[in-house]
Amino acid sequence: MTRPLIYNAFVTNNLSHIHHGAWRRPTSQNLGYNDLATWISLATTLDAGGFDAIFFADTFGAMEDHSGGWRTSARHSVQFPAGDPLMLVPAMAAATRNLGFVVTGSILAQQPYLWARTVSTLDHLTNGRFGWNVVTSTRRSEARALGLDDIPSHADRYAQAQEFLEITYKLWETSWQDDAVSSDPRAEGRYLDESKVHEIHHRGARYRMDAVHQQPPSPQRTPVIFQAGGSPIGRDFAARHAEGTFIAGHDPASAAAAITDVRARARAHGRPDDDIRFIQGMTFVVGSTEEEARRLSSEVDDDLDNEAMLAHMSGTIGLDLGAIDLDAPFEEFTSDRTQGVIRGLVESAPGTPKTFRDLSRWAWSQRVVGTPETIADEIGRWAAAGVDGLNIIHIETPGTYVEFIDHVAPVLRARGLMRAAPAAAASAGAETTDDAAPVTLRERLFPGRGARLPASHPARAVLTSP
């Protein structure tokens, strides 16, 4: 069944997210990451172009596994520096109408009570356009920055994340009743009915809290929850909590397999198949002919910085690729962690890489190269395999998104693979030249199902337990 997909811009608050080296291009505005005007301009472009959300990845510690530790990553600006992405959202929200904002927040870094307050504030200020990508942090540099010796074990981190989410669910969903705030405060002479505001008491293995939530119910109450677990425990966590999850398939069939696996896990938590959106990472190089597209793609390769790409891979794998033989077969790397990460990389890489040399030019993303028509063909194949949306990785900002909006989006719309742009939606409407009324991010992802968490979400079990 052909249906419109979800289209997100996938970015970081720094100059180099994934295509390291491309920030040097004369047309790239990535160097302007500490300038609000850069972000407001990008957000209004995405909003007018019909994108669903801008999605901020984030880590708060340098990658430090490649030749010489963090200095190699720093030299090549591999996700370093890294500004706080949350600080970009309010300015972009004020300049846009429909665009959603998904920000990565680590349960290791945040304090649940205060994070709940910050998120509710943002959900109010964005009129319900906020989403939270839940991560647990994986870098030792992040642990040491917070005064820990190392990152807690995988199981410990997910147990902490589970408890963190339970606390925030309680604050967002149950501390204030829907009708606690007066519908006409001046006439009633009071803003709220305090008998409809409740203190939350939490006692758990890692957290204790006795507090009233500091914000009345925001449009979505709980922000849209994203999670990107790749490991079995991570997938199970996503199946339990996520409303949007990432898959890194190397082709539509492998994406379909990942979707089937997470859906089966979700069913075990009582969640219907339609409760989770599956988002694939992808990037595009658009040409007016196949030949032009291939030439442009080859220019991207030329602009990439080999050592930076390797440093990024070292940081992800936890193995110093500067200190090994890049042509050694993967079988020689036998630690549990390395094996797991290599398996994940090989699954999402094009071709069948057998060595790190094979992987080294691969830019952490499916790169689709072609004309608008052949790109739309490819997106159609992923859609047919069950993918619900794309996190579009940029080669440069705003160029990658402008190209997509100007050239690919019209073809996708003609095929029913992308919703009408805001202006087109308005002119298709009857009497008004205004756009349709904005909806929350949750309603964009799940049209017609309301702004709040569905009754089938396992948060309900937390909230109705004594």
Next chain:
Amino acid sequence: MTRPLIYNAFVTNNLSHIHHGAWRRPTSQNLGYNDLATWISLATTLDAGGFDAIFFADTFGAMEDHSGGWRTSARHSVQFPAGDPLMLVPAMAAATRNLGFVVTGSILAQQPYLWARTVSTLDHLTNGRFGWNVVTSTRRSEARALGLDDIPSHADRYAQAQEFLEITYKLWETSWQDDAVSSDPRAEGRYLDESKVHEIHHRGARYRMDAVHQQPPSPQRTPVIFQAGGSPIGRDFAARHAEGTFIAGHDPASAAAAITDVRARARAHGRPDDDIRFIQGMTFVVGSTEEEARRLSSEVDDDLDNEAMLAHMSGTIGLDLGAIDLDAPFEEFTSDRTQGVIRGLVESAPGTPKTFRDLSRWAWSQRVVGTPETIADEIGRWAAAGVDGLNIIHIETPGTYVEFIDHVAPVLRARGLMRAAPAAAASAGAETTDDAAPVTLRERLFPGRGARLPASHPARAVLTSP
């Protein structure tokens, strides 16, 4: 010596900061605290009117000492709800040019490494217009929200604040050299010189950290530091760290005494008299005649909510004023904490209150009632006593500030007590219709002394120690 003072708007991210009940006025926009448009409109008004900064007080736990605990404060919206004020800054910054943003951040709530990243991000995004009001938190509700039994002792909190500041000074001032970022990254082919970026290692009683700061030097590096200690240990802390501190004098003479005390303490830390700005809280009711002003002030009194004002006082004193005889003399309250707080209140209250009944209508602020001319006279007296600036408390937003800008500011400017408004500054200039180039918040407070911490600031001692 007559000189321009600093004028700040003193606000909270909620509907009722100090003049509880006045949010009901038909002209008040305080109910719009969860709407970005409200804040952007206020910020542009202040910026065009020549205000120096908008100053956000903040607490993240409800006041709970008055008849029935937090529900009494909640019923009257006494600083409850309380949204995250930091989330308002980026949207206001994008819409303004000169206005500074000072936000209260508690060292009990924040994690120093991540707070440093957030603040540097904001100092970049605001072009150096960010200030931090350092607080240690004082409410039990805040402690319990964070999983503590109670707020740490006064001495413990200030020791923690000292260590917190040391960590952030190191990150802001020494992790990146000034020339670490290339002046022409594209031409050089690299963004930064990693040999000029340094890992910070901290080992202290309360914190441990090994990390590289995640942002290059922002315009001010360290934000402008504000602190409002009233106790002897608090005053000493302010004398050591603050570039702006609050005084709550009940008349110019008592303000002068407080200034003399803090200056003496500052000298002991090697700081010259001109390194600290003293900011007095004050509110204004402006009339075209004295009689009109008195009538308007009486209307303010009528709009205030007695129980809310008492609940606010209970929350500050830590004594349930709903459970005591309001006419009992202060001598009957003998706990150390209560005595200290009462002494502070009596010092800053008008008249010589002897009971809580005497204090109960007093709205935590000097209220100056008069014509623009008599108000300017009064401000002149405070300036002559050594006060450097005013935190102007609102009765309602934006009304209190619009009145001040429209009616009082022109008189203050004619007397040299307020800087020219941005537009006036431009027309006074020569060839250009642009405003003078914006400067950082630190340069607004200390004109001509540069954007960075002065060499006389004790942070230098931390930073040059081995």
